[in-house]
Amino acid sequence: xxxxxxxxxxxxxxxxxxxxxxxxxxxxxxxxxxxxxRVMARxxxxxxxxxxxxxxxWAGALTAAACLLILMLLMHRRTPRSPVANAFxxxxxxxxxxxxxxxxxxTVRRRNGLPxxxxxxxxxxxxxxxxxxxxxxxxxxxxxxxAEQVLVDFAARAPKAEREAFVDHQEQASGPIAIAAIxxxxxxIPPLEPPNTGSN
Amino acid sequence: MASGEEAEFTAxxxxxxxxxxxVAYAVLLNVAxxxxxxxxxFLKLYRNSGWxxxxxxxxxxxxxxxxxAVDRRPRAAESAKSAYADADDLPDAPSPQPGPEQILLAADxxxxxxxxxxxxxxxxxxxxxxxxxxxxxxxxxGRVMGIPEGTVRTRLQRARQLLRQKLGARxxxxxx
Numbered sequence: 001x002x003x004x005x006x007x008x009x010x011x012x013x014x015x016x017x018x019x020x021x022x023x024x025x026x027x028x029x030x031x032x033x034x035x036x037x038r039v040m041a042r043x044x045x046x047x048x049x050x051x052x053x054x055x056x057x058w059a060g061a062l063t064a065a066a067c068l069l070i071l072m073l074l075m076h077r078r079t080p081r082s083p084v085a086n087a088f089x090x091x092x093x094x095x096x097x098x099x100x101x102x103x104x105x106x107t108v109r110r111r112n113g114l115p116x117x118x119x120x121x122x123x124x125x126x127x128x129x130x131x132x133x134x135x136x137x138x139x140x141x142x143x144x145x146x147a148e149q150v151l152v153d154f155a156a157r158a159p160k161a162e163r164e165a166f167v168d169h170q171e172q173a174s175g176p177i178a179i180a181a182i183x184x185x186x187x188x189i190p191p192l193e194p195p196n197t198g199s200n
Numbered sequence: 201m202a203s204g205e206e207a208e209f210t211a212x213x214x215x216x217x218x219x220x221x222x223v224a225y226a227v228l229l230n231v232a233x234x235x236x237x238x239x240x241x242f243l244k245l246y247r248n249s250g251w252x253x254x255x256x257x258x259x260x261x262x263x264x265x266x267x268x269a270v271d272r273r274p275r276a277a278e279s280a281k282s283a284y285a286d287a288d289d290l291p292d293a294p295s296p297q298p299g300p301e302q303i304l305l306a307a308d309x310x311x312x313x314x315x316x317x318x319x320x321x322x323x324x325x326x327x328x329x330x331x332x333x334x335x336x337x338x339x340x341x342g343r344v345m346g347i348p349e350g351t352v353r354t355r356l357q358r359a360r361q362l363l364r365q366k367l368g369a370r371x372x373x374x375x376x
Contacts, residue, residue, distance in 0.1 A: 017367050021360060024313030025332040029225035035235060036217045040210060042239045043246050 205252070212251060213242055219258060219333065220265045226329040227269035229318055237272055241265045259340040262330060266344055316366055324359040327352050 144152065155163060220241055224234035241264055245251040254260040317325060330341045338352040345352070 017364050017371075018360070020309060020367065021313060021363050022332075024310045024317070025328065027310055028314050028317055028329060028332070029222040029234070031218045031221035031235070031238075032231070035221060035238065036214050038235070039213050039217055039239050039242050043243055046243060 205249075209246060209251065212245075212257070216257060216261050217242070220261050222329055223262050223265045223326070224269045226326050227266060227322065228273055233272065234269070237265060237269045241268055244268070256340065258333060258336055259344060262336065262340075262344045266326070312370065313363065313367065316363055320359055320362065324355050324362070327355045328359040331356055 154166075158166070217238055220238045221234055224237040224241075225231065228234050228237065241261070244264070251260075317328065320328065326345060327341050330336045330344065331338075336344075338356070339349045342349045342352045
């Protein structure tokens with residue numbers, strides 16, 4: 001006859017153990033009382049602490065925006081001319097037309113050729129410099145200098161004879177210089193007397 | 201958040217905080233860490249208002265808290281638990297001589313079962329704890345843990361089998 005084991009007793013049969021496991025599972029990891037209040041208290045604490053630091057976020061954003069604005073202004077600022085260049089540049093010069101940059105938008109397309117969704121479409125593009133207008137005369141004509149202005153007045157007012165004389169004079173001045181042939185007369189050197197050969 | 205939503209959220213916390221705690225504890229096996237995870241879970245829900253759209257509250261919460269707890273679980277604890285990765289390494293039955301554990305067994309058998317559940321590998325422990333709630337079936341447990349439904353059933357059977365063996369051995373030793 002088999003000896004009786006504890007599992008043969010009615011209180012230790014399998015259903016009893018299963019019941020014990022189920023009961024233990026029901027009380028497994030039972031939280032301490034008041035966990036609900038602690039959770040809500042923590043959420044409330046976070047909620048009240050949030051506005052305290054919200055102004056710091058705004059302050060940081062404003063500072064960043066100001067820095068960006070200053071940086072953009074500095075980048076677009078014109079480079080000042082040097083004082084030496086200003087001193088020599090007495091004649092009023094006509095300001096040459098400057099190339100202006102304009103924004104040329106373009107639509108981004110995927111590699112497979114399908115366009116992005118309308119929301120995802122981003123206005124991208126590049127700044128393209130406008131081309132300078134083509135001039136008929138190169139170099140660009142400048143205003144006359146005072147000496148040139150005097151010459152023009154002279155040509156307009158002086159009689160024809162004086163103008164021709166002036167032109168001849170200019171041609172002579174700019175023509176080749178005529179130099180007379182140089183004649184060098186040979187030197188007349190008398191023959192030397194023989195040395196005195198006296199007997200002493 | 202409006203006062204109505206505030207009240208709903210408070211009711212959600214009242215309903216589910218203990219369940220969330222159990223899931224967190226089943227992963228971390230530490231009361232303080234588990235409570236931190238509970239608070240973090242509800243705080244996350246409160247911030248993104250995701251709790252208003254959920255259909256199955258417990259399945260959703262179990263998934264959220266399980267992920268947070270797994271992220272928080274220290275590696276040291278994980279390596280310590282890996283010692284129990286083999287189910288045969290569960291705490292053995294006590295010696296026939298009456299000892300403190302046997303006295304404790306007589307006093308509170310539930311506590312002993314709890315310590316045995318703690319000693320189970322996490323892959324067996326978590327399905328067992330989640331299955332203690334009628335609302336979560338094997339399919340939902342599988343979705344929480346990212347494993348097939350059949351695997352959940354196998355693990356549940358294996359966990360219960362191990363607990364039965366160890367409890368039987370303890371009872372036998374106690375009455376020997």
